[in-house]
Amino acid sequence: MAKHRVAGMDDIQPGELKRVEIGDVALCLAHVKDGRFCAVADVCTHEEVELSDGYLDGDEIECPMHGSRFNVATGAVRGLPANQPVRAYAVEIDGDDLMVDL
Ligand code: FES
Numbered sequence: 001m002a003k004h005r006v007a008g009m010d011d012i013q014p015g016e017l018k019r020v021e022i023g024d025v026a027l028c029l030a031h032v033k034d035g036r037f038c039a040v041a042d043v044c045t046h047e048e049v050e051l052s053d054g055y056l057d058g059d060e061i062e063c064p065m066h067g068s069r070f071n072v073a074t075g076a077v078r079g080l081p082a083n084q085p086v087r088a089y090a091v092e093i094d095g096d097d098l099m100v101d102l
Pocket residue numbers: 044045046047048049063064065066067068080081082
């Protein structure tokens with residue numbers, strides 16, 4: 001695995017989602033209002049829809065297409081119709097940078 005800078009801490013405000021592409025990997029980066037930064041694969045497991053176009057509600061991402069919900073830290077399904085988790089990635093803070101191991 002290799003660690004990549006995905007954004008600066010100021011690039012994403014609390015409550016926001018942001019799509020980040022590192023090579024051929026697309027991530028949905030989230031800044032939870034409690035201060036955590038999280039990342040999951042930026043594709044819903046129900047259909048090919050970018051989760052970063054959805055909404056962050058607490059620590060859950062809601063897909064903009066049919067409303068599936070995923071825990072932003074673990075990728076676990078929290079609401080149907082999706083029934084498979086999205087891949088979650090740990091986000092580390094290094095100074096002002098957000099780093100993800102891919
Ligand atoms: S595409 Fe995400 S819930 Fe259907």
